[in-house]
Amino acid sequence: MSETRFLKIGRRLPPADLFSEAPDWQQAQPAWIEGALRHALSLPSGGWYVVDAARAIERRARRYRIAGEDYVVWRTDRGPVVAPDSCPHMGARLSDGVVREGRVVCPWHGLALGQEPHGTWRPLPVHDDGVLLWVQASGSEERTATPLLPVRPERYFAAVMRLEARCDPRDVVANRLDPWHGVHFHPHSFGRLRVLERDETTITVRVVYRIAPWLGMEVDALFDCPDPRTIVMTIIRGEGAGSVVETHATPIEPGRSAVIEATLATSERPQFHAFFRAFGGLLRPVVEKRARRLWVEDGAYAERRYELRQGS
Numbered sequence: 001m002s003e004t005r006f007l008k009i010g011r012r013l014p015p016a017d018l019f020s021e022a023p024d025w026q027q028a029q030p031a032w033i034e035g036a037l038r039h040a041l042s043l044p045s046g047g048w049y050v051v052d053a054a055r056a057i058e059r060r061a062r063r064y065r066i067a068g069e070d071y072v073v074w075r076t077d078r079g080p081v082v083a084p085d086s087c088p089h090m091g092a093r094l095s096d097g098v099v100r101e102g103r104v105v106c107p108w109h110g111l112a113l114g115q116e117p118h119g120t121w122r123p124l125p126v127h128d129d130g131v132l133l134w135v136q137a138s139g140s141e142e143r144t145a146t147p148l149l150p151v152r153p154e155r156y157f158a159a160v161m162r163l164e165a166r167c168d169p170r171d172v173v174a175n176r177l178d179p180w181h182g183v184h185f186h187p188h189s190f191g192r193l194r195v196l197e198r199d200e201t202t203i204t205v206r207v208v209y210r211i212a213p214w215l216g217m218e219v220d221a222l223f224d225c226p227d228p229r230t231i232v233m234t235i236i237r238g239e240g241a242g243s244v245v246e247t248h249a250t251p252i253e254p255g256r257s258a259v260i261e262a263t264l265a266t267s268e269r270p271q272f273h274a275f276f277r278a279f280g281g282l283l284r285p286v287v288e289k290r291a292r293r294l295w296v297e298d299g300a301y302a303e304r305r306y307e308l309r310q311g312s
């Protein structure tokens with residue numbers, strides 16, 4: 001797609017050299033993607049998993065499956081609770097119960113459970129970072145007091161989407177470590193995408209986001225992985241510099257993952273924050289729908305990658 005076919009809006013970018021002039025299929029080297037992925041997988045996670053958008057957690061019981069375990073999740077005045085979904089009395093699913101006065105009431109015999117332990121049943125450590133809810137699940141991973149959060153802008157407009165895919169978290173991260181597929185696989189969203197820089201673990205691209213078929217916004221964006229289940233895109237130059245898209249992959253069970261993607265948009269323009277304060281409620285579903293559309297496609301990519309890894 002040639003540059004002249006776009007009307008570009010937003011801040012102009014300085015000229016930059018390309019990492020390579022080779023066609024995308026030659027630049028997209030599986031060995032580089034695997035190397036960057038291996039590095040991500042070697043990073044500590046602190047034992048934390050993203051559950052969902054913080055705003056998705058309501059005062060009603062809901063079931064989430066994370067790393068092979070079922071949890072009941074609900075919100076109280078003192079914050080969200082994540083606990084085993086099995087009643088300590090006779091094992092009923094607590095997520096089928098109702099929430100009364102901040103406690104989940106077991107549907108079988110009415111045991112009301114809250115933030116305090118009951119026998120061996122106890123809520124897990126949680127962290128609400130204002131955008132996402134995290135849980136620290138038991139497992140072999142070394143624990144930290146809080147999740148290792150990516151750098152976020154000071155002020156932002158946030159939108160979060162969640163969907164599930166038949167793959168492992170590493171397939172989700174690997175998808176985003178391949179920027180070369182962008183223009184070919186998502187022509188509706190990317191007008192042009194070129195790699196500017198690449199080291200062993202990060203990659204910087206100059207990308208034209210399509211706003212309309214003939215209208216685009218060009219930015220420079222850096223991809224890196226702060227933990228083994230997260231890949232972050234940060235706009236480093238151009239309109240909205242400092243904005244981030246955090247893609248988190250949470251294992252549901254082997255071969256099944258949740259993709260939870262948070263878009264945190266910011267701008268130096270003074271009108272930006274006032275605009276989003278006024279219209280954020282209307283715009284959030286639009287941003288979430290766009291992110292979901294990309295992830296329906298990228299989910300198919302990640303699922304195919306998973307299939308290939310299984311040797312099918």
Ligand code: FES
Nearest residue numbers: 087089090106109
């Ligand atoms: S199984 Fe929950 S109260 Fe009996």
Ligand SMILES: [Fe+2]
Nearest residue numbers: 182185186298
């Ligand atoms: Fe993609």
